Amino acid sequence: MKNKIECNECKNEKCFIKQGCYGEWLNKISSNKYQHSYKKGDYIFREDDPIYGIHFIQQGGVKVVTTSLHGREQIVRIAKEGQILGHRGLGKTNYFFNAVALMDSLICFVENELYYDTVMNCPKFAFNLIFFYASELRRAEQRVKNQAQMNIREKVAMAFIYSYEVFGMNPETKMLNISLSRQDIADIAGTTAEQVTRQLSDFESEKLIARNKREIIFLNIKRLEDIVSDYKIE
Known part of the structure; x- marks a missing residue:
């Protein structure tokens, strides 16, 4: 994207980065992040793609989709602006799900090394992530239980x-x-x-x-x- 929106100019106050990072680290992410525009139906990443970092939704909406052994798709999560994508793949070498734009979307991308450094050096960012992961896990478990009943x-x-x-x-x-x-x-x-x-x-x-x-x-x-x-x- 030619005209990258800097973090301190971004109007998305719900973004994980803006809520958890300040000063030097906000500037560091802003300088080193990538931004990509996606049309509705575009893939942000595909199953088996290598994992190089984590994605933040600046604008738009995305569905996270898994495919069964029989080829049937299921949406396991829908995400809006301010939320993150690809976090379930961290620690793996390849994604085991797809992320597809539900509408025209603008996505920020932070490479793994910078993302890990940010977690280690920004306590509020790490704290917010812990609660996000806990909420995601609780909701995922509850959805599985609910759909069975x-x-x-x-x-x-x-x-x-x-x-x-x-x-x-x-x-x-x-x-x-x-x-x-x-x-x-x-x-x-x-x-x-x-x-x-x-x-x-x-x-x-x-x-x-x-x-x-x-x-x-x-x-x-x-x-x-x-x-x-x-x-x-x-």
């Missing part, structure tokens, strides 16, 4: 609530702040696009949601939350 209706409702909690919605239009295909919803829910299609029709007839192509409009977010109230992930 949920029916299709609950899985699709949870996929909507999860997407809403990550990206939010427009307060005026009630539209989810990201476009999701039926396959995306299915990959988040851990089901099939065909089952999602049937459930979307049910939710529409119940006046819980409305659709405009890939846009989801929440007509009654409280009812959706009630459907999965027994499975709420903290």
Whole structure:
């Protein structure tokens, strides 16, 4: 990217770097980071790519996808601006998952050596990472447990609530702040696009949601939350 945005000029106050690094280390990361723009559908990295560092989402949104032995994809995480990518691969030599842009995105990249030095020298950065890892692990374990117990209706409702909690919605239009295909919803829910299609029709007839192509409009977010109230992930 020709015009790199320096960290002290970045407007993303939720960024891990800005929240945990100050002075010399913020300047060091700013001087040595790389920035790349990705269009919707572009891969930030692919399964089996070598791991050279860690990624920070400055703008946009990304899905982290795993592929089963039978070729079926599942979205294990969706991430928004300010969050990190590739942390699950640290300590390995190659990624074991894919990261794909859900919308046009701007990603900062920090090489391993600088990233490790930052962790060792910036206590707040390291402290924030510890809590992030703990939260990620707790949510991942809870999702596995929930999906084993949920029916299709609950899985699709949870996929909507999860997407809403990550990206939010427009307060005026009630539209989810990201476009999701039926396959995306299915990959988040851990089901099939065909089952999602049937459930979307049910939710529409119940006046819980409305659709405009890939846009989801929440007509009654409280009812959706009630459907999965027994499975709420903290």
